[in-house]
Amino acid sequence: MSTDALPSSAETVIIGAGAVGCSVAYHLTELGAEDVVVLDKGPLPVTGGSSTHAPGIMFQTSPSKIQTKTAHYTTRLLKDAGVYNETGGIELARSEERMDFLRRRVEWATAYGLPEPELLEPEEVTERLPLVDAEEILGGYYSPTDGQVAGTDALQWYIETTPASFHGHTEVTDLELEDDAVRAVETDRGRIECDRCVLATNNWAYQTGQLADVELPIAPVEHQYVVTEPLEELRGNERADDAVTGLEIPGDREITESMAQPPDRPVGRDQDNSLYFRTHGEGYGLGSYNHEPLVVDPDEMGSNSAESQASVHSFTEKHWRKATHPNREKSPKQAFDELLPATADAEFDATENGIFVYTPDGMPVLGETAQVDGLWTGLAIWWTHSGGYGKILAEWMETGVPRLPSGPVDTSGIDVNRFEPHAGNKQYFMDRGGMRYQQVYSIVEPRWQPADRRGLRTSPFYHRQQELGAEFYQSGGWEVPQWYESNADLVSEYEDRIPDQDGWQGSNRSPIEGAEHLHTREKVSMYDMTTFSSIMVEGSDAGDFLQRVCSNDMDLSIGQVRYTTMLNEGGTVLADLTVARLDDDEYMVTTGGGNSPGIHGSWLEEHAPETVSVTVEESAKSTIGLWGPNARLLLQRTTEADLSNDAFPYFSGKRIYVGDVPVIALRLSYVGELGWELWAPTEYGQKLWDTLWEAGQDLGVRPMGAGAVESMRLEKGFRLWGADVDTDVNPYEAGLPFAVDLDTDFVGKEALVEARDDGIDQRVACLTLDDSTDAMLGGRPVYADGEAVGYVQAGDYGYSVGESIAYTYLPEEYAAAGTSVRIECEGRSYDATVRDEPLFDPGRDKIIR
Template sequence: MNTIPRSARAVIIGGGIVGCSTAYHLARMGWTDVVLLERKKLTSGTTFHAAGLVGQLRTNANITQLLGYSVELYNRLEKETGQATGWKMNGGLRLACNQERWTEVRRQATTARSFGLEMNLLTPSEALDLWPLMTVDDLVGAAYMPTDGQANPSDITLSLAKGARQAGATIIEDTEVTGVTLEDGVIRGVMTEQGPVECEKVILCAGQWTRAFAATVGVNVPLVSMEHQYMVTERIEGVTSNLPTLRDPDRLTYYKEEVGGLVMGGYEPNPIPWAVNGIPEGFHYTLLDSNFDHFEQIVELALGRVPALQTAGIKQLVNGPESFTPDGNFILGEAPELKNFFVGAGFNAFGIAAGGGAGMALAEWVAKGEPPFDLWPVDIRRFGRPHFDTDWVRTRTIEAYGKHYTMAWPFEEHSSGRPCRKSPLYDRLRAKGACFGEKLGWERPNWFATNGMEARDIYSFGRQNWFDTVGEEHKACREAAVIIDQTSFAKFTLKGPDAEVALSWIAANDVQRPVGSLIYTQMLNDRGGIECDVTAVRVATDEYYIVTGTGFATHDFDWISRNIPRSMNAQLVDVTSAYCVLSLMGPRARDVLEKVTGSDVSNDGFKFGTSRVIGIAGCPVRALRVTYVGELGWELHLPVEYATTVYDALMAAGAAFGLRDAGYRAIESLRLEKGYRAWGADIGSDHTPAEAGLSWAVKLKKDIDFKGRRAAEHQRDTGVKKHLACFTTDPQIVLSGRETIYRNGVRVGWLSSGGFGYTLNRSIGYGYVRAEEAIGFDHVLSGNYELEVATKRVPCSVHPGPLYDPEMKRVKC
């Protein structure tokens, strides 16, 4: 047994591909006093039995970039370290067996082009030329990505470990970490079988053991173990060493070459959870018993594609447990519950593809305090309260596993683990025809079924079954009034003697306003990127009420709380569950409100951008005059016990004015017309206010310092290389985001969001127009534009500002 150091700059727990990749990248960044501790042998957890396919394309540009970095690293790693990796860039094929799958593949090809990847669409005969063992009678077409490939999981991990050692990292096997040492909530080190190791940072990359270990220090990592099987054959005639990897999603299967034979696996719709009551003691370098009965359904699907499997000899049916997550994305980042505790886990059977990039990103996060680029889709802070319950996590993860190869429909909702978190109005709205979606466990009305419709989404890549109904809700908001249950908003209070000065430091806009003021503000990182996009209401001299999006509850709470200067007396409290939110929006909203309150809600008496407590049906309601739909309106925030009473009063008063229920799909359409940005799509930590057209919300003209000010000033002085712009095109074109933007025939970006504007009767998209040098918005407006939609280019128009003007009641298009 090796002697371990007694102190280190950081300790990595876990010697799979992600732990070794993190050690490799930290050491190459100069962190030579990094120690990786593996309880048994490197790769002995789950890495050793991974299938080893390496694909790159995802629906997010930065995650695609991260996977692309894995390929870049694997291309050079063997030469750099002298350790074999088994890496082959033999390309990857993806098949389409029906028209809807072909539409999905064509949209993926456009996404690939948007993100700078080469993806070629092939005819069935062209696909057969690349993969001659398959039958193609049912194929509509295929996509080929030449830079995809495959690796030997153990070899590539050992190569990363060797590279880490060469750069100065220490890697020690057969040494179990038994706990983390905390002192007043601060990491002081780890305990091992050989004694303590002092350190300030811990990086947990323990695969399926991560959730249980993290829980010992109060950190929540939502993953569970699932059985995953693949078959390894003997040599098959016609299988060559350069055979591309193959994914056949309509048959739920994947293939790769191995020693002249095939590896064939898949994602069955009825997966089997493993270790429901905990992982057995001493489990390592261990496979589960092969389950031929369960795998038979995959074999039957595979035989129809690869007839040679009928006579092929079978070496082994590998059954190995792997960690999967509730949304199918892996988990990276610093835990919101514990400073300097980092996690890299939950790789959903594509850990080899992600390992190189995930280790790079995690290393930079540890060393620099932030990731190299926006990684929100995999950020550990995307989870919330339901994810603390392992049974709920497992239920949702079973669904996510079963959907691994099913069609990725636009607007698709999960069905498992529901309902979980409900507004007090849930049953009432359901009885009125609400079709609910879910976010962070919350049930939220997406749209309301009318005229005998079933409150159920019917998915397609065209206009879906709710399209016309949402149009009616949209029209009601533009012409009369709607009420939208937005109780799921995340809501915090920041209170204390230093609340004003603390929030002034964190917020980019000026929050030093009188009591009753409502301030829309971003919160920036040191690069000037937008970390949060919130509304702050000053409710007292020492208190602010902060409202943000449902899905950002954990992220935004963490960002605000960790950036309150230690010397300041201000406390942040999550009050989300205490308040219901009813958004009353539309030109007749004031008429409705006047019927239910004695307070002055006239334009002079209740100005835009202000907040007051008013009475409705005996309830104290905090009314915020604000809008995300581009119409007169109020958000009404009230204690949950009053929800049904206030809702009924509003609906009764609104009957004479055409008030109706509306949902989140209408909100999306309305906000697109008005040009309001969505965090996580149009804006995020890689985008600055200047780039997003939000400089007006940054207090650079005031002598108030704030986080990110230096970067904002620098951009003001030197200009920006990208601008968010609005595009419209023919109403028959369906935009959903990631469509490629062409300016004067040259690719300059992609749509960050897309949808339909019913008032305009046009499809609308937003995206950044990029350039190599600083550009002004006149550059953006001067070009001739096209959008590539499912590989077809269509003409579009670019616009300088909002498309809809509620004051003039007209469109600018």
């Protein structure tokens, strides 16, 4: 409901009354939250943000599970509210490459539960979209529950039905902090004390983050949209003449009125030309991403006035008539003239360069910031996903478990704390935002890598790796070798065991990855683990603290190492960790690379008592994984420490010297071979590499890239957080019961025990293809008894076992070894069989020796 009087205090203040802010308020109050206040500097409901200038088209299918799931939830929510036009959506193909892409759309939609996805022939497209020229297309992808949201109506529905107080014309001027926690929101109409604050400011996200000294890497970018004059071919279409009657509208009223007109047929996309379209009564709305990135300095977003909406810039004719997109040959006008000839000579009744926002990785920003307690974010979200992310964020805030009605969700790709340190640089995220804009409708290959802004983070081994011909992939800003050209000679040695990976599945792969895999199994290799992070946990209560946040028994002896999961309040896996006790009050916790340090490290920092010190040592240590049958012999040449199995058993650790280099050595192996992780201060890194390299030349030491590690860890059944284990499963579902000790007390235990007692109805399953060596790709549906029952979480070819491997989660009745299933990938059907895991060395004879 909307009110005039501004309160002096509230439990929750939400800044931004657009699609996301309203959704968060609705879902918070639905969960029982009281005293929720929503502020916006614009009028209500037409705030002047992208929620009312956006055409509201909602295509649900994405290669991302969470994007697809949140989109589908949003369409169901808004349909039930009566503000969603379920016209269906058709994505067109004007090239063979795009038809292949549309087949992937069907596979993703099936994998993630969208109803009745379908490929269409050209004449089937024009039956639904009669103004499309059938001669211009090869086919289409149809999702019957796609459609369009009436933005203004939806915001009005939220405001009228949500038991929160909404206040327009209220500008937030500052965020008051005390002891790194939110205490109040300052506005031009007064101060509101609060326990927590949600930033739902999208286009103004960078500015509002700055009020709390939080760098939010969110770039505003323009894109074009026009609405034609009435077309003869659309005469008689319904027009909602009173859709915005009586509403205060900043700027060009025609834009808001045009966006309020409902479509009368499926919404469409011509992704080959970065275009989309829908009807507006008797006119056609034409949207274009087909121009050079027009990135707006976030500090210059400005505010609304009676003459303009700050998130709508003047239409730039040149970007409509000229081909300025670096990857598109045709201008938007030329492409639309060909596809929709009826629009070719039409005048425009409304035009805009509307502003949306992009992050460096193209994903939303959700969660509580690590820097400020009580400061939550719901940003970089479009109408398409707004209902779903509002639900996830509200659950996260109220229950500690981000979830949709279908269950817990994986937040690793959307967490506000996932960004690397350099991402807050404005020029960096503006450039990356522009790049993501270019890619909105592009076909992006598996393992695609950006060409610009590289070399930001390099390990001390970087120059040695360059000399060895490393093919670098970027991960969290780090340059990570995927394979080494210096190992190309190994390909001929193992060529009979390295099948070709052709087509889409083979994109950006090399047979060298297979050769490195097989060489490591036979001799010894060095793997750069510097992207992995150590987190030092110290203090008299360090052991008790780790026991509280870890699901396994943390009563460790000095020198003992243990694998564990860390759970949220709902009993699902927030992280998988390795904990080593180095001294009485000193523990080293290790976690993966990428976004793990920011997410997991900040969680530990937030939950640690004052008597415990938590130090996230991202980049403070350089690490080498030394793995293979010759690992002990090589390492023993460099150290006086006793490395025998009796003196240095598996899952133990100690401080040793490798040559002159002080090292924390952990007897661990992520590839299923004898070996150690060697953690040294970064300044000693190059010397550590050189010492091991020189000592191992006659033992066949080679460098190994991440490609080989991935296939080796899948053979061994080792999990990778964010791929085949994450916050949407619990340890029992993930096949990690050994990482749980119910004789201890830990966060999430009660929920985990309840889930176990209720019965685990899905669990991880290892599949191998029956008669193919093709590598499977993530997000592809797995069928049993003619129905989709799961999807590929991770896949690769296992060079040691000679089989293609895919990991998935299956309902209990299909998860037993020997069950026959089928995988759809790239338009092909593959027979597969559930197998006992691990496939490689199930007795651990190679690791423990």
